Amino acid sequence: MSWWKQSVVYQIYPRSFKDTTGDGVGDLRGITEQLDYVAELGADVLWLCPVYASPNVDNGYDISDYRAIMPEFGTMDDFRALLDGAHARGLKLIMDLVVNHTSDQHAWFQQARSSRDNPYRDYYIWRPPAEGGGPPNNWGSHFGGSAWTLDEQTGQYYLHLFAPEQPDLNWSHPPVREAVFDMMRFWLDLGVDGFRMDTINMLSKNPDFPDVTGAHTPYPIAEEHFLNGPDLQQYLQEMKREVLSHHDLLTVGETPGVDPVQATEFTHPERGTLSMIFQFDHMRLDTDRTHWAPRWTSRPWTLTELRDLLGRWQRELHGQGWNSLYLSNHDVPRMVSRFGNDGPYRVQSAKLLATLLFTLQGTPYIYQGDELGMTNVHFDSIDDYRDVDTLNFYREARFERDLSEADVMGMIWRKSRDNARTPFPWNASANGGFTTGVPWMPLNPNFPQINAEAAQRDPQSVYWYYHALIRLRRAQAALVDGRYDVLLEDHPSVYAYTRTLGDTEILTVLHFSDEPGPWPGGLPLRGDAQLLISNYGADATAALQPFEARVYQQR
């Protein structure tokens, strides 16, 4: 069986993990220093968010040199030391592969913009102004405004689905694909174990570049024209043939807007190209899709909605493809604040959500700090925020749309990507032991309570629960490969399901409520049921406590 099905991935946001130089920015040596922390937790794969040379308009997702390490993070020797240190501990390491776009400071773009007949011109996507002037169509950038920027010198617009400093590569131009494949070989030759492929289903755009019709904002996100485009699978097949098939890798595609049928196309064991994908259905669960800025909205969701969408993925990919299991990452709020209760039930609900991640089918991903039950942050002033997306949203919402400061800050507190990016709290000392200097962004003020040292000292902590869950998953093949069956399909507060493999059946019961409740009548517990893990220690059919989670083996 493919090794990555049994893996547990730990995602590191290098800028915020551990600073060893005192410049306030995390670095590669800091990660190497803390490899034992990750190994002891029990994860066996590290995913490093981008560490390549970058002007950091989007914290490394704007790459100016794919073969160099960002000087703030260290050197190529530091990278080799990190990779060796990981391998020595039995940890694999996967890199972020950001090839939908480069930085505008990349040599390719510098060449491309220098003249219309430069050989690198076609590495990017250029269009003349619309008739009468203005951008070629109404496509919007994910980070606000038009997705097109005029290059004054050559009189044409270039496409950028993200910031203007992140021009999109033209994947229909064969030399671009060759250059990317070559760069991938460079990292594989160094010994990396795979790639997390950023926005990989955005590579193929509708070649006609039509306007989005029926939009309720001037610059809509043109998903129907760039997600899963006509040539995408062909590009990935080519990547598989040229690069991926020559190695035994973990590859995970970031693929917003895919359904299980499309996911199967990506991840089918024979026909597919990638090990697994990140699907986004549950990331849209709490958003209002009709709002001008859906990602910034919050809508109450029901357990039935969550159960239905997760269940659909569990059933439809079973035996057909493979999924990733995640509730947070560096782009979204902290999972305990978003899906749990970060007040009185922080510890219990963080454990309940972890139980969900580790008992479904797929490869679980832990985002740094979730194993401590880290929460969202509420900075009073926009000056304490750093994320380009957050700052652009603030500007547009406050000054173009005249929303109140209180409303906008409320949305930012709930949804900003910076919630997940506060520096990692190692202990209760100054700056949480993250840096001896001034941190690039402030820590969450709750770091004196929520930090790694405190968690490791407390046997009841979220940390030790993750530690146990990871080992439970390794010991139980049914949690990796077992069939998923939902129980109590309509229960408003209890999510219960079994995973069955051969003679083994594992029952998970999750009580999504901040009130106690009875053990559900329709949920018989067999006589031989054995409690494998729980966050309260209660057993049998005792009443369910707020956010109680229990996992039983029934045979």
Ligand code: ISL
């Ligand atoms: O389209 C989305 C959701 O429907 C977005 O969330 C989109 O998938 C996401 O913004 C892509 O994120 C990735 O690429 C960005 C970078 O800023 C993020 O940090 C990265 O994870 C541009 O490279």
